[in-house]
Amino acid sequence: MNPEEYLIETGKPFEWQYPLDYNEVIETECDVLVLGGGVSGCFAAIAAARKGLQVTLVEKGCVKHSGAAGSGVDHWMDCPSNPASRITPEDYIKPLDVHKGGYANYIGSYITARDSWETLRELEEMGMKIRDEDDVFKGADFRDEKSKLLFAYDYTTRHCIRIWGTQMKPALFKECKRLGVNMVERTMATDLLNENGEQGARVVGATGMNVRTGAFHVFKAKATVLAMATPERVWIFSTEHTGLVGRDGPPTNAGNGFAMAWKAGAEFVRMEASSHEEWGGSTGIGTVMFGSGSNFATWFPCSIVDAEGKEVPWIGKNGEIIDNFSRRANPGPDDDFYCLVLGGKEDVSVALPQLVPDLRERIKKGEFKLPLYADLPGISEHERRAIFGLMVGQEGHTWPVYRNLTRAGFDPDKDMLQVYELGDAPLGWRRLRYGGVITGWDLQTSVEGLFAAGQQLFDGMGVAHACSTGRWAGRHAAEFAKNADEPAISTDQVSRERQRIYSPLKTEQGINWKELAAGIAKVMQDYCGDTKTDELMKIGTLAIDEIKHSEATQLHARNPHELMRALEILDVLTVCEMILAACRARKASNSWIFFEHLDYPENDPDDWRKWITIKLEKNEEVVGEAPLDFYGSLTENYEKYKID
Amino acid sequence: MKESKVYALPNRITPNQPVLIDVEVCIGCNLCVEACPNDVMMPNPEKKEVPIILYPEECWYCACCVMECPVKDKNAIEVNWPMMQRVRWKRKETGQHYRIGMPNPPAPNTKPPV
Numbered sequence: 001m002n003p004e005e006y007l008i009e010t011g012k013p014f015e016w017q018y019p020l021d022y023n024e025v026i027e028t029e030c031d032v033l034v035l036g037g038g039v040s041g042c043f044a045a046i047a048a049a050r051k052g053l054q055v056t057l058v059e060k061g062c063v064k065h066s067g068a069a070g071s072g073v074d075h076w077m078d079c080p081s082n083p084a085s086r087i088t089p090e091d092y093i094k095p096l097d098v099h100k101g102g103y104a105n106y107i108g109s110y111i112t113a114r115d116s117w118e119t120l121r122e123l124e125e126m127g128m129k130i131r132d133e134d135d136v137f138k139g140a141d142f143r144d145e146k147s148k149l150l151f152a153y154d155y156t157t158r159h160c161i162r163i164w165g166t167q168m169k170p171a172l173f174k175e176c177k178r179l180g181v182n183m184v185e186r187t188m189a190t191d192l193l194n195e196n197g198e199q200g201a202r203v204v205g206a207t208g209m210n211v212r213t214g215a216f217h218v219f220k221a222k223a224t225v226l227a228m229a230t231p232e233r234v235w236i237f238s239t240e241h242t243g244l245v246g247r248d249g250p251p252t253n254a255g256n257g258f259a260m261a262w263k264a265g266a267e268f269v270r271m272e273a274s275s276h277e278e279w280g281g282s283t284g285i286g287t288v289m290f291g292s293g294s295n296f297a298t299w300f301p302c303s304i305v306d307a308e309g310k311e312v313p314w315i316g317k318n319g320e321i322i323d324n325f326s327r328r329a330n331p332g333p334d335d336d337f338y339c340l341v342l343g344g345k346e347d348v349s350v351a352l353p354q355l356v357p358d359l360r361e362r363i364k365k366g367e368f369k370l371p372l373y374a375d376l377p378g379i380s381e382h383e384r385r386a387i388f389g390l391m392v393g394q395e396g397h398t399w400p401v402y403r404n405l406t407r408a409g410f411d412p413d414k415d416m417l418q419v420y421e422l423g424d425a426p427l428g429w430r431r432l433r434y435g436g437v438i439t440g441w442d443l444q445t446s447v448e449g450l451f452a453a454g455q456q457l458f459d460g461m462g463v464a465h466a467c468s469t470g471r472w473a474g475r476h477a478a479e480f481a482k483n484a485d486e487p488a489i490s491t492d493q494v495s496r497e498r499q500r501i502y503s504p505l506k507t508e509q510g511i512n513w514k515e516l517a518a519g520i521a522k523v524m525q526d527y528c529g530d531t532k533t534d535e536l537m538k539i540g541t542l543a544i545d546e547i548k549h550s551e552a553t554q555l556h557a558r559n560p561h562e563l564m565r566a567l568e569i570l571d572v573l574t575v576c577e578m579i580l581a582a583c584r585a586r587k588a589s590n591s592w593i594f595f596e597h598l599d600y601p602e603n604d605p606d607d608w609r610k611w612i613t614i615k616l617e618k619n620e621e622v623v624g625e626a627p628l629d630f631y632g633s634l635t636e637n638y639e640k641y642k643i644d
Numbered sequence: 645m646k647e648s649k650v651y652a653l654p655n656r657i658t659p660n661q662p663v664l665i666d667v668e669v670c671i672g673c674n675l676c677v678e679a680c681p682n683d684v685m686m687p688n689p690e691k692k693e694v695p696i697i698l699y700p701e702e703c704w705y706c707a708c709c710v711m712e713c714p715v716k717d718k719n720a721i722e723v724n725w726p727m728m729q730r731v732r733w734k735r736k737e738t739g740q741h742y743r744i745g746m747p748n749p750p751a752p753n754t755k756p757p758v
């Protein structure tokens with residue numbers, strides 16, 4: 001029933017069902033404050049609570065199901081430390097040189113490669129299933145018979161584990177509860193509090209708002225962990241597509257963590273990197289992500305056939321044609337291992353076997369006939385059951401695909417699911433590619449007392465990374481809190497923030513958040529999209545600044561939910577300023593971070609092989625730089641900073 | 645046709661029915677409301693009545709509401725993809741075409757996931 005049907009049925013308008021109190025102020029004190037209760041935030045909270053500290057976890061939705069992994073995941077990647085693995089963590093991170101040209105977060109990746117097995121074992125102890133205990137896949141090529149772990153992508157090297165990920169968030173939620181973490185749910189963190197309200201000074205807490213009642217929160221903390229993931233809706237917004245046009249992150253992930261860290265004075269990197277989204281599926285414009293036939297991720301390495309049943313060939317690491325199933329998941333004797341490099345360049349070499357890249361040409365020549373299908377009946381029982389029974393059954397968004405498709409009569413033993421997307425970006429839209437805060441080995445940002453984990457870190461992606469860095473950041477935040485002075489918050493900053501966040505309730509006949517969202521996205525498409533020049537970005541910066549001082553001040557909200565969305569879009573506006581600042585500062589095209597600047601068309605000149613950093617000082621943008629390898633020795637620093 | 649008052653209402657947004665709740669089966673426990681990370685639903689003012697779908701266009705189809713429903717086995721709540729996202733398949737042996745939402749659908753496949 002929707003509000004209109006309610007009106008028609010009862011003759012009464014549907015009223016707001018939660019007690020409204022915009023004047024209420026709730027104060028909380030703790031040792032470690034974690035903002036964002038997704039996987040990284042839960043792990044940070046658990047790690048700090050296990051050190052005996054008082055932990056508060058603030059989550060906009062509900063901890064049991066919030067975040068990108070809220071309904072499940074199917075792969076535990078980046079796990080060369082598992083007992084059946086045949087490679088070392090040092091080998092494992094080499095593709096960052098090859099496919100990302102060094103423009104990667106080696107700190108986060110190396111911590112993950114080293115710690116992700118211990119981290120997964122903790123999840124197993126919390127109750128998440130990680131092994132084929134029932135021997136459903138006994139004898140399968142991808143199963144390690146001793147540990148009963150099931151592997152994906154590379155069955156020889158064995159660094160990526162197939163897991164029962166629908167159980168992950170419920171298990172983390174239960175553990176937070178068991179450890180006495182103070183979970184403040186349905187509460188949006190709105191800003192960080194610096195000591196004396198001074199930008200760049202130690203972070204001593206945060207403010208928040210209950211998204212159902214409108215109550216105001218003040219959190220005072222010795223250490224704070226950012227775990228609110230990445231912004232969405234920067235380049236695209238549509239009111240008529242599912243999930244507010246974003247399936248790579250839930251509608252709650254709107255870049256609040258980016259905007260508040262920026263305003264608090266934290267340094268960011270890689271913010272000029274953006275690239276086209278690969279699938280319409282993750283925009284809500286195409287079919288459900290991994291819910292149609294595919295050979296990618298959840299569906300790897302499923303055979304793909306054309307309309308007449310002819311199998312589409314694959315290519316291997318060196319572009320060679322692969323014509324047997326086993327080689328898609330087992331590298332040849334001369335190849336190094338296969339893996340999925342998210343956000344990496346594929347034209348340098350193939351990290352993971354894929355369909356022939358000239359498929360479109362071959363179709364034009366008549367070699368293949370559309371549409372294509374995922375040929376589940378044509379692969380072995382174990383592979384079919386792993387893809388459609390386990391992976392589709394566990395991956396976020398696709399677990400209802402299993403339910404709904406089978407109920408509608410789909411039978412993977414007999415049926416082939418249609419493939420809709422050939423890896424083309426359907427609308428040519430962009431997304432931020434792994435920008436974020438830059439940290440030291442303790443995952444502390446450039447601002448004292450402020451730590452970060454998961455996708456809030458630059459170049460962070462995946463649950464193994466989020467959990468492992470969450471755990472690491474939680475331990476360091478706990479250590480910091482143990483030795484820190486009492487935090488002192490600035491009442492001035494708190495009242496300024498209170499003034500700011502409730503102002504959309506006070507405007508009369510202002511504009512709705514949706515119109516603002518669409519307007520901002522258009523500016524980013526037009527002035528900071530595929531075609532970047534100095535003049536275009538100058539106008540884009542001007543346009544964003546105009547919006548900030550005109551339309552954004554007219555933003556109108558009628559209840560706490562609309563207010564939350566309005567505040568999110570104001571943060572998207574801030575994120576646009578950050579992206580533009582970084583893009584203006586890089587005066588050279590860079591193929592590794594998908595940055596094409598038409599005024600400086602030469603790709604990757606040597607003198608621009610570096611990070612561009614940005615931050616605010618006294619509210620002025622300050623551009624700096626850092627060497628790509630600022631992280632130093634991986635093994636030495638890992639040992640130096642590891643806290644057990 | 646049922647006689648009822650005609651209201652002048654604005655157009656509905658799309659998608660509009662991300663979840664379908666069976667009023668006969670739903671026990672009005674609101675566990676789905678609490679399971680939704682995006683606050684798509686809100687409790688009904690009447691106790692034990694079906695929740696109100698307030699923000700359908702914000703649903704990201706994670707189906708956690710279905711996961712947490714205590715009477716899901718009786719089909720109290722289902723994820724309902726918009727038409728544009730209902731995919732097709734083909735039976736390999738017979739070449740016959742199918743789609744979620746087709747008339748005269750084939751019999752359900754009752755095999756559970758792993």
Ligand SMILES: Cc1cc2nc3c(=O)[nH]c(=O)nc-3n(C[C@H](O)[C@H](O)[C@H](O)COP(=O)(O)OP(=O)(O)OC[C@H]3O[C@@H](n4cnc5c(N)ncnc54)[C@H](O)[C@@H]3O)c2cc1C
Nearest residue numbers: 036038040060066067068074075189256454455462463466
């Ligand atoms: C459908 C899907 C399937 C995926 N499958 C896999 C997979 O199989 N394997 C894999 O490795 N990765 C997978 N991923 C990616 C993985 O889920 C993410 O990389 C991971 O969840 C990131 O963790 P995080 O903690 O940084 O962010 P999230 O888990 O997204 O958590 C961020 C949290 O912050 C909260 N939040 C945001 N703003 C605020 C605020 N202002 N105040 C309070 N709280 C806030 C959000 O509600 C959210 O709960 C998948 C992602 C999706 C969308």
